[in-house]
Amino acid sequence: MMVDVRPVDRHLPLAIHAQISDGFRTRIASGEWPPSYRLPSEPELARELAVSRGTLRKALHTLIQEGLLRQVRGKGTFVTSATIEPAIAQKLSTLSEDYASQGIVTTTEVLESGLVVPPSPVAALLNVESDGRVFRLYRRHVAVNGPVALLHNYVRATDVRGIDDIDFTKERLFATIEGVYRLKIATARRSFSAQRATAKTAELLEIAEGDPVQYLEQVTYLADGRPIEYSDVWIRSDRLRVTSLLSR
Template identity: 30%
Template sequence: MTLSPPALDRQSSAPLWAQFRDVLRERILSGTLAVGAKLPTEAEFGDQFGISRIVVREALADLVRAGLIYKIRGQGAFVAARERDEDFVSTVLGFSDEMARKGRTVRTQVLRQELRDATPEEARALALPPGSQVVGLRRLRSVDGELQLLVATAIPAELAPGLHRAKLENRSLYDVLRRQYGQRIVKAERWIDAVLPDAETARLLQVEGSEPLLRIESLAYNASGKPVEHYRALHRCQSSRLHLQTTT
C-alpha cells in the first residue's frame, strides 16, 4: 500500500511525529485506510514522508495506544476495527462460540496443558475434596489477528478424563467438553475488575505495562449444578467493549 504523502510542515510548532500521526489518523477514520489493511513498514513510511524511523515509530505507538492500529510481531501493523462489543461475559456460549456466532476469527495458542493437583483456590471454587486433580490450561487467544485474552483455566479431571492430552489448539474448549465428555455449560458466574499487567502478561499480550486490562473470573456449571470450569482471563479492551444484558 502506497500513500501519496502530504508535505509535513517542518516550520510548525507541532512535532513531525504528531503531524504524521494525524495524517494516518485522518485516513483511518475516513476509511481511506480500510479496517484490516496492512500498513507500510517503518522504513517505507520514512521514505514516503521523508522522516526518520524514530519519528514513524513514535507516531505508530501513539496510534496503537489509541486503538486505531495494532501490531502483530513479525508481520507488521494493521488498521484496527472500531470499538467492538463482546458478549461472551453475559452468555454461556464461551468465547470461541460467541465470536464464531459473530463471524469473527479466533486463534488459540496453548501455552500450558497439564494434569495436576488443584490449588486451594481451585478446589474451593470447584467444590473438590482435598487431593483432587484438575486439567490446567493456559491459553493465549486472538480475534481477527489481534491479541485479546490470556486465560488460565482449571477443569476437574474426573469430569474430563484425558483432556490434558486432547488437541486444543484453535478449538473451542466448550465444544470439546460438550462433544467428548457430555458436559454442557448451562450457567456461569462472572466477576470483573481492572488490573495492570505484570511483565510476563505484558510480553504475551504485547501491551505496555501501563495499559489496564480487565480481569474476568468465571465459574461455570453443568445441567446437574456441578462446577465444571474455573478460569481467570486478562482481557485487552482498547478496541472492544464487554457487553452485558440484564433482565427483570
C-alpha cells in the same frame, strides 16, 4: 467432596449455632473458602455437623447478616466478594462463541496444558480434594491485529478423563466438555473487574506492564449443580469489548 468443617463441642458454654458460624467465619477469613465458593447443601452440612437444619440455618443467617454469605434462590449459599457485584442476567457464552457471532477471526495458541494440583482457592471452588488433580489449560487468543485475550482454565479432571490428549488449538473447551464428555453446562457465575497488567500478562498481550486490562473470573456449573470449570481471563480492552444484551 465433603466439606472439612470443625465438629461442634456440646460441652462448651457457646451455643452450637455460634460455634458453627465461628468455624465458617474462620474458613472465609483464611481464604480456605474463597469468594464465590458455594457451600454444600444444607442437608449435607447438617449431616456432617450432626446438627438440626434449624441450628444450621441460625449459623448461616448470622453470616448472611454479616455480609459474609449470600443465598441465591435455586442456586445455593455462596461466600460473598469484598467488592460490589451487581447481578446481570445474560446468555452464557464463551469468548470463542462471541468471536464467531461477530465474525471475528482468531487463532488459539496453547501456552501450557496438563494435569496439575490446583491452587487451594481453585480447589475449593471446584470441590476438589486438597491433593486432587485438575486439567489446566492456558491459552492466548490472537486476532488479525494481535493478541486480544489470555485464558487460564481449570477443569475437574475426574469428570473429563483423557482431556489432556485433546488439541485445544483446534477444539473449544466448552464444546469438548459437552460434546465429547456429554456433560450439560447450565450456569456460571462471572465477575468483571479492572486490573493492571503484570509483566507476564503485558508481554503476552503486547502491552506495557501496568497498563489496564479487563479481568474476568468465572465458575461454571453443570445442570446437576456440580462445579466443572474455573477460569481467569485477561482481555485487551482496546482490541476487544465485551457487550451484554439485556432485557428487563
